[in-house]
Amino acid sequence: MAKMKITGTGSYLPELTVTNQMMTKIVDTSDEWITTRTGISERRLSSGEPTWFMAAQAARKALAEAALDPAQLDIIMVTTCTPDYYLPSAACIVQAELGADRAFCFDLNAACTGFVYALDMAARYLSDPNIHHILIVASENISKLVDYSDRSTCVLFGDGASAVVCSRGSDEDPSALLATRLGSEGQTGHVLVSRALKVRHPFLAEGAVWPDRFGEHADHTLTMEGQEVFKFAVRVLADSVLEAAAQAGVNLTELRYIIPHQANARIVEAAARRMKADPAQIISRIADFGNTSSASIPICLDELVRAGKLQRGEKVAICGFGAGLTYGAAIFSY
Template sequence: MFGKIIGTGSYVPENIVTNNDLTKIVETSDSWIEERTGVKQRHLMKNETTATMATEAAKRAVENAGIKPEEIDVIVVSTVSSNLILPNTACFVQEQIGAINAFCFDINTACTGFMMAYNTVQSYINSGLVKTALIIGAEGLSRIVDWSDRGTCILFGDGAGAAIVKASEAAVFETVMKSDGRKGSALTCYNGFATRPRKIFTEEKQEISDIYEKTNGQESSDTFVKMDGQEIFRFAVKEVPKCINELMEKMNITSDDVDMFVLHQANLRICQGIAKRLKISMDKVPTNVSEYGNTSSACIPILLDELFKAGKLKKGDKIIMSGFGAGVTLAATYLEIC
């Protein structure tokens, strides 16, 4: 037995930053950004945090599913940008929504995160360990983006999406997951605590020594997102279609059998490149990157929530979700709306 999605929810900040707004801080233009990425605007936090956005998305998913928080057996949050290290974000959400019977943990596989969370809870459901799961992708990327770096700051936004997955005899599940750590340098962001000036005891000198210098009084630039955009583009356009094809071969289906391909919203050109490699129409590839930018692990659940609420997903629809990102990691997962 596997699980089916019985409810979704999402939250994005009200604060909208357009491409024209970005021209005030970096050398760019609205047309330059849109032509290369498909992004027109993004939603950025003001008073929110990653954890509060995750909580709001979770509340909406629980309400949409028509369940009580006490029914949730596990909460999994995917994030690379939480304001919390301890407690984990999932435990924060648990306390806020009153899911007192759940066990909780966070995962970090960047833009593939929601996929990994979904696949993880499917394994738990299949093993009989849980019946009802809450999965969340939540990102406050504006806090780890270098707003003087035109190559990255134009891409990212903040937000959270959530789904309730419940055991069902009707549910169908299959997946392919991959990682290639050799390409990890294509997208990096180091922990700010690791570069903060501090003192440690060194056995050699038997004294307290200074390590990790600040540069010009600022934290190391390594604590911001750094990306080799061309390498990520090449990886996504080549490897994601291969991963999706491997999944379809595993299930003995073709792209004609699939009603919709819900892809990570890295940028519009990548989604178009994947569709071209798969030889499918963009009519089968919904996008919302123009509105939100790349929200990493929140992309797919926000898009799913919009599709459900717009009535674009109906019973019997066959869906392939695919995420890809830092690590590098990627996954393709099949689900049927039931």
């Protein structure tokens, strides 16, 4: 158990709302086809906002909620697989936007599991007596990776950002990170891929570039083996929550909410059945936002906090999965 307290949350969602009906104008699909297979009705897409801008907007809201001056931050982590630059990091850009000059900054890419990994890392850093406040920002412009001629993937994704401020809690405070269960299965990385730049320089011999590790891809747009991802996701979402709960000594019935990565309604429903969770515990907002990658879990958390639906001391499970393949769950007392 780590004495970590989430003291502020905040989110940013672009104004551009793309409905399923709008999707039918660009690919051979229908509202009925999308909703029955994914549970998605609409998604937000960037109106031109870069990843760093969405991150900074979400961060400002979280800091305001925490009543924390940016100068008090010790660490800024940004979880993203869609940065605007290879360098500098998105976290350093957020630092500059906020004026958080004391913080050290880095990006973390565990794809859609990124926020769970970051929360685990924040708790570990907070065990250092010199670290007091950490800002985690999950910001994703997944639309940059999407092939909008591929109807099987383009209907799934949305853009958005969310942030949390994590601070060291006192011994009397009920807030704590109770347990985490993180994992990766790199041997099946080929089922969800987006390629980066290939080797290229003027001294390279003709034909010397190695073939793609995961098969030839014409560009950076993502490819996905849907059935394999589905089977993996259902298994690891359920099993990681159950393992984390056992590690924390918490019964599933003690959890106020279970917030899964918002990838697909059918995945979430199947995982809930596998872990035998009460459907009333499961948070699902995929109908309105689609899959916003690592931002999906903290967006849901921010909504619950701001609506007054989550009280101090209540226990929450979060669970994610993503490319890599990666997965993870965390149990915390809010």
